[in-house]
Amino acid sequence: MTTERMGLSVDGYYLGVDGGGSKCRATLSTLNGELLGHGMGGPANPFQSISRAIESIETATAQAIANCGLDPIEVSRIYAGIGLAGVNLPIFYNAVCEWQHPYREMFLTTDLEIACIGAHDGNDGAVIVAGTGSCGYAMVNGKSTMCGAHGFPFGDKGSGAWMGLEAIKAVLLAADDLGPKTSLTEKITGQLDANGVSIVEKMAGGGSRRFAELAPAVIDAAEAGDTVATGIVESGAQYLSEVARKLWLNNPPRMSLLGGLRDRILPWMDASVVACLSPPVHEPDVGAVLFAHRELNKAANRSTDVARLQVG
Amino acid sequence: MTTERMGLSVDGYYLGVDGGGSKCRATLSTLNGELLGHGMGGPANPFQSISRAIESIETATAQAIANCGLDPIEVSRIYAGIGLAGVNLPIFYNAVCEWQHPYREMFLTTDLEIACIGAHDGNDGAVIVAGTGSCGYAMVNGKSTMCGAHGFPFGDKGSGAWMGLEAIKAVLLAADDLGPKTSLTEKITGQLDANGVSIVEKMAGGGSRRFAELAPAVIDAAEAGDTVATGIVESGAQYLSEVARKLWLNNPPRMSLLGGLRDRILPWMDASVVACLSPPVHEPDVGAVLFAHRELNKAANRSTDVARLQVG
Numbered sequence: 001m002t003t004e005r006m007g008l009s010v011d012g013y014y015l016g017v018d019g020g021g022s023k024c025r026a027t028l029s030t031l032n033g034e035l036l037g038h039g040m041g042g043p044a045n046p047f048q049s050i051s052r053a054i055e056s057i058e059t060a061t062a063q064a065i066a067n068c069g070l071d072p073i074e075v076s077r078i079y080a081g082i083g084l085a086g087v088n089l090p091i092f093y094n095a096v097c098e099w100q101h102p103y104r105e106m107f108l109t110t111d112l113e114i115a116c117i118g119a120h121d122g123n124d125g126a127v128i129v130a131g132t133g134s135c136g137y138a139m140v141n142g143k144s145t146m147c148g149a150h151g152f153p154f155g156d157k158g159s160g161a162w163m164g165l166e167a168i169k170a171v172l173l174a175a176d177d178l179g180p181k182t183s184l185t186e187k188i189t190g191q192l193d194a195n196g197v198s199i200v201e202k203m204a205g206g207g208s209r210r211f212a213e214l215a216p217a218v219i220d221a222a223e224a225g226d227t228v229a230t231g232i233v234e235s236g237a238q239y240l241s242e243v244a245r246k247l248w249l250n251n252p253p254r255m256s257l258l259g260g261l262r263d264r265i266l267p268w269m270d271a272s273v274v275a276c277l278s279p280p281v282h283e284p285d286v287g288a289v290l291f292a293h294r295e296l297n298k299a300a301n302r303s304t305d306v307a308r309l310q311v312g
Numbered sequence: 313m314t315t316e317r318m319g320l321s322v323d324g325y326y327l328g329v330d331g332g333g334s335k336c337r338a339t340l341s342t343l344n345g346e347l348l349g350h351g352m353g354g355p356a357n358p359f360q361s362i363s364r365a366i367e368s369i370e371t372a373t374a375q376a377i378a379n380c381g382l383d384p385i386e387v388s389r390i391y392a393g394i395g396l397a398g399v400n401l402p403i404f405y406n407a408v409c410e411w412q413h414p415y416r417e418m419f420l421t422t423d424l425e426i427a428c429i430g431a432h433d434g435n436d437g438a439v440i441v442a443g444t445g446s447c448g449y450a451m452v453n454g455k456s457t458m459c460g461a462h463g464f465p466f467g468d469k470g471s472g473a474w475m476g477l478e479a480i481k482a483v484l485l486a487a488d489d490l491g492p493k494t495s496l497t498e499k500i501t502g503q504l505d506a507n508g509v510s511i512v513e514k515m516a517g518g519g520s521r522r523f524a525e526l527a528p529a530v531i532d533a534a535e536a537g538d539t540v541a542t543g544i545v546e547s548g549a550q551y552l553s554e555v556a557r558k559l560w561l562n563n564p565p566r567m568s569l570l571g572g573l574r575d576r577i578l579p580w581m582d583a584s585v586v587a588c589l590s591p592p593v594h595e596p597d598v599g600a601v602l603f604a605h606r607e608l609n610k611a612a613n614r615s616t617d618v619a620r621l622q623v624g
Contacts, residue, residue, distance in 0.1 A: 047516060089513050147488050150512050153465040154480045168466045176459050178554050200462050201401050204359060242490050 012077035012104060015064065016288030017057055019044025019084040020111055021132040021208050026060035027285040028068055039063030047086035047151050048207055050095045075102045081292025082106060083114030083284060085133060088149055107295040111284060112137035112149065118287020119256040119280035126252035128244050131259030132212040134159035136243035138250045145250050147243045152208035158236035160261055163218045164211030166232045168203055184229045187217040219264045237268035244273040256280040324389035324416060327376065328600030329369055331356025331396040332423055333444040333520050338372035339597040340380055351375030359398035359463050360519055362407045369394065387414045393604025394418060395426030395596060397445060400461055419607040423596060424449035424461065430599020431568040431592035438564035440556050443571030444524040446471035448555035450562045457562050459555045464520035470548035472573055475530045476523030478544045480515055496533040496541045503529055531576045549580035556585040568592040
């Protein structure tokens with residue numbers, strides 16, 4: 001990760017941004033790979049709100065710059081690698097690209113690609129993410145495979161938001177005496193401080209984050225043997241295991257499980273899948289730095305090729 | 313429904329409004345029960361948008377008045393009975409009550425209560441609604457029982473919106489090769505003119521109506537023997553049958569199935585439940601007229617009681 005390796009003599013910094021449905025994390029490093037500092041911002045999923053996502057990236061960037069003791073004006077010397085949830089959809093990719101960003105250059109991709117680059121130190125591999133949302137991604141021999149990443153409420157099975165939604169459904173069925181009242185009912189009504197129809201008022205219009213906040217209670221209940229919660233967690237974990245098996249068909253050299261629910265959902269997944277998992281080498285924000293390196297390098301090589309062609 | 317029966321000598325009109333997630337229907341009648349005309353408005357579920365719901369009620373009211381050849385100024389002589397989805401939640405009930413309405417008096421209740429009053433001509437009974445949303449309601453000896461009516465996406469099983477959501481989930485699983493591709497896949501991708509991740513773009517942020525538009529295709533597929541669609545429709549119909557059985561425990565003299573999916577879901581419900589169903593006597597908007605009558609009568613009786621007390 002040195003300037004020599006990059007074949008570049010440019011001056012400046014690299015910023016890696018990992019933006020998800022709950023928060024946005026930025027890492028700033030020098031061109032020769034020295035880590036300078038971090039910054040945090042709010043939710044950065046353009047699927048939820050493009051303006052909010054951009055605001056969160058700006059906050060995380062400003063914090064990272066301040067955290068490193070740099071002058072805010074240095075933002076114009078930054079090569080930013082940005083990985084965002086939702087930009088697998090062209091409509092959101094294009095919307096973020098229209099942002100009049102303050103960086104020297106911005107390279108945009110999915111949060112999945114930077115997570116995969118980070119988890120395997122820039123090499124081929126696969127990742128399964130179980131956080132606010134859920135999805136799978138593999139990059140092998142230049143071919144990427146995506147699985148899930150469809151978003152709340154139709155996709156993201158096995159994610160925190162999905163678990164929260166399934167729990168709310170079960171609690172509302174129980175409130176109507178059309179489903180069993182279990183310890184999960186008490187946990188959810190306790191956490192929301194609401195019963196029956198008041199739960200609907202509390203959750204009405206709520207996005208994935210609000211539902212994902214309920215996931216730890218669902219897993220707690222499942223661990224304590226609650227039948228309804230166990231059904232939810234087992235079904236979610238089974239889906240994640242299926243995603244892993246599907247990605248494994250691409251023969252990735254490594255596979256990692258990532259996301260806020262990683263440690264809690266792992267014991268519920270198939271043992272054969274768990275046996276294939278390796279710990280991630282870097283966090284996704286560092287993956288975003290590596291992504292910016294790679295894209296800048298590609299651009300530099302293209303320029304060199306063009307120069308060669310022009311000389312030739 | 314004459315002024316004598318009402319014990320009132322007031323002059324004016326009755327308006328009954330049935331507001332749901334897809335549209336709003338208004339019926340205008342004279343004080344002695346003569347039907348004058350109808351009006352239609354857009355979606356009127358305050359759960360989705362309070363301002364939109366009020367706008368739709370205003371449109372339906374204006375149309376009904378124009379349809380009857382009345383002067384718009386006559387709105388101030390109207391006693392309005394308004395039944396709306398969503399106002400079982402106090403937050404939405406109170407929000408609609410704050411509306412500076414143009415009527416002489418407004419009586420507000422749920423779309424369920426006016427549907428039940430209409431279906432049983434003002435007498436006790438129960439209703440199950442299967443339309444954009446789903447729910448059950450019984451009124452027996454002054455005691456009401458509500459079932460479901462929790463809204464999209466956590467409740468409303470068996471409804472059109474729920475069927476559409478389940479279909480989208482199945483089609484997205486199939487797009488990832490994690491679920492079977494069936495004729496339902498073709499029907500949904502055909503109707504949306506979208507495949508895989510483009511489906512997510514089309515449906516992102518979509519409310520219950522957008523999902524409910526897919527329900528006829530799901531039932532078509534189920535009728536043609538599609539296994540995935542059959543699973544969805546059977547599960548939804550089973551829930552509606554459970555709601556009916558639960559309401560039946562209250563011993564309602566009559567029970568009716570209502571809503572836009574009525575004729576399509578009926579063949580999928582339990583035969584023992586179907587045997588208990590009677591056709592609705594009136595549509596819900598006429599139920600709203602009857603509701604306004606009843607509430608005005610109650611108010612008049614209270615005034616008489618107060619007058620008696622004051623005289624006594």
